[in-house]
Amino acid sequence: MAVDATKGALILLIILGHNTIILRNVDGLRQFLYNWHVYAFFLVAFMLPVRRYDWRSLLDRLTRYYVPFLVFFLLTxxxxLAVGGLQxxxxxxxxxxxxYLIGSAYWTESASGARYFWFLPALAGLTLLRYAGRWAIDARVPRALxxxxxxxxxxLAGxxxxxxxRWTPFALPIALYLVLPCLAFVALWRWLDQAYQxxxxxxxxxxxxxxxxxxxxxxxxxxTLILASLQVYSVAQPVELLLHAAIPIVNCAFLILLFRTGAGAKVFAFFGNHSLLIFLSHQIFFVALTRVMRAADVPPSLAAGLVVYGVVVAGSTLLAFVIAGIPILQRLIIPRTWNEWRDTLHWRRNTRKSRDSAAAEN
Known part of the structure; x- marks a missing residue:
């Protein structure tokens, strides 16, 4: 539950970090959030165990990322297009x-006006590297290499x-940059877990x-750093490079340990269990609300930003809850495996086959 609660806290921080109204009214908040809130999501994903390192398992994981990416990227x-003009x-x-094919923030923003979609291709890229590393070690490639x-x-990522x-698929430069911090986080967590006990x-x-x-x-x-555009430090700035790798690692570890105490874990775990759909839909609600604000001539004050934040969290969470509660929508939008998604796409054909088989048996 602590890991799910951590994901829930992180998704709420990401929504906060995308709320430009609040960021303009609170000095230093953007810098604080951008230093670790998205970064930590990669750490959490990397620490979760992989049961099998085979092609079917990899295909299932890529399906979990790229199907919802396609649905919401197409929608936005x-x-x-409707807002900007058909021309x-x-x-x-x-x-x-x-x-969709490359997944960089430049292209997702150029198409939809929302750059945050880069996260899922980058997560897929990190997954590919994780599998490639395991396969390389199994093939007796020296661990040192x-x-x-x-x-x-x-x-050298910086x-x-x-x-x-802009042109590298799966946001691989970002994924390559993240491998070492992810490995460091897993090692640190193992030590902290024993110490905490x-x-x-x-x-x-x-x-x-x-x-x-x-x-x-x-x-x-x-x-500060901006992971989406890989504006990170390099070996030329060693202090900043290490500092901005340590911040998300330690912050993420703190959240997991905090939720292990049980403090608010159930509430945040609810958001964590729906974090993917909340992440994918929250910007749609935010853009709609800011347009309503401008049309109503509402000043972008901190109070207005907080109201917008609450409505965005409620709206995206409700949508996620509804989708998760309708089995066919869940299998279509956030499938767990490739076979599940493929079978759902052909549900009419499968239903007809089932009926024919039942009729033949009778």
Missing amino acids: TILA TWPQRLTAFVNG VALTALASFL LTPEEVL KQPGTTLAGVAATAAILNAMAIISGS
């Missing part, structure tokens, strides 16, 4: 194809040209203090 692109359809169609590749990718990120209070307090120090260092220095 259609909405953007923009050639450019948006090209950007949509590139956005795999480790050196991860280290070099982390150190030097990646923008054009490379022996001294829970001391361990939680130590992690909390470390997180506070690291976040304060980043805020005071004014350093």
